[in-house]
Amino acid sequence: MYIVGIETSCDDTAASVINEKKELMASILSSQTTFHAKYGGIVPEIASRKHLELISHVCQEALQSSHIGWNDVDLICVTKGPGLVGSLLVGVEYAKAASLALGKPIKGIHHIEGHLLSPSLTHPITYPYMGLIVSGGHTEFVHVPKPGSYQVVGSTVDDACGESLDKFGKSIGISYPAGPIVEQFATQGEEKKYPFPLPSVRNRPFDMSFSGLKTAAMHVLQKLSPDEIENEKGSLCASYQRALFYHITATAKKILASYPSTMILLSGGVSANQTLFSMLQQSIDIPVLKPGKGLSTDNAAMIAWAGYCRYIAEGSDSLDFEVQSSLALESYAAE
């Protein structure tokens, strides 16, 4: 059985082909990062136009790399939300029309469900587990007691972790997306040199806040000259990164005390950061799994896999499902 996944929820146009044995046959991703870099973030209008320009080519390349044609495809899965509505529409309408033209079933998938299941493409998993999604758009803990059942138990109340890294990076002259470069600089610095405060959200111990750290960093930077910032980049990055990740690991410990889990499944773009992974492994006494190479950031293989799991449980969707820019995971799971 060949399953095609299509992901256009934000700024990456992605298509993939997997089979029912979880074998990844192709995962093609066309990044728009360079188009958005000069604006310092994603411009929704540019993103949707680029998706329209790229979607055919990306899908064709995924099929060609898998040595199959559209007629061999058995199931089409597409991200229906949450995300940028103009971007989501391109992927969903393309997938719906392909489904109608080929007479093949379709599944509309929640982007976060894709991330939550992406580590299971390469690792065996057991329930209940705690999903931890850390990316430029999301930072949240999701308790998964059984397949297809989700409870968001904690999340950021302001910036996402990746967003915070991008903003911090911008303030010290690191271009978007800053996360991987901050990680690189951090390896050359002292992580305790700048003691940023540990954030907390009053009366909500399972939630996180990253905007205060950004402000604290601004206060530190104001006291430094441009030359000092340049020379101190390593320690600034190491200290800032440590503060962010310490906040996440401390929250994880509190959550796990209330929501017993057999493992943590870490996903999202920031899950590729080795420091975060190591800090979680060291501070938590259950296994921490992360997605295989290329499956941490937004990708279509996770959508194909999540779509296949749902298709087996529920069958095909009708072609009248809508894109939803904001889509609560719990209500999606209960549909």
Place this chain on the structure above:
Amino acid sequence: MEILLQTVLSTIEIAVFQDKQLVFRKQSPSLQKSNNTVVYDLQNMLQNRGLPLSRIRRFWFVNGPGYYTGIRIGLSIAKAFSDTTSIPIRLITTFHWLRMGIPPSTERCCIFIPSSKKEGYLARMHHFSVESVQCIEKEQMEKDYHSNVLQEPLFVPFGGLDVSIPYAPVGDITTLPLDYKDVITSQTIEPEYIKSVDDLFQNRKECG
């Protein structure tokens, strides 16, 4: 049997033609929700009429100008059909599509297409040829034509914008001139077509 999909105006439509004559047309308001169910509506129409896709000789898509979300939806669907079937795909501009609702004997006319809350595109046409396209503010059109009903496309007999002349809504489209030479014809939709949409976006930016 040929099918046309128009998603770029405030009323979206699915039309079926047989031997160049309109045999079915469904129009619905272009709300976000109905835009999102275009493919579903198309599926229902095909099922209700007992039409298998194998009987479709050609798909027509209106590719703008018009509302941006609608353009994106129409082109996404067109690309998918182009990629997954061998049914020839044809793109037609909104001006040409609307011109078909005006008596063929009309030598010259202008067609105004709203593309956002504030502005739209005005084309001067000679028979079925577009002579010029101008991005223009609705406020200006309202002033010149003493009309505040500019949510729908307008057909106006040829005349300068500085002259107050009567207008009429675009009429019913009953035929599809398949041999029309200005219609873009290609089986595969290549990025050039997207470029033309980008040009329209660009024009809007310059006007706005």
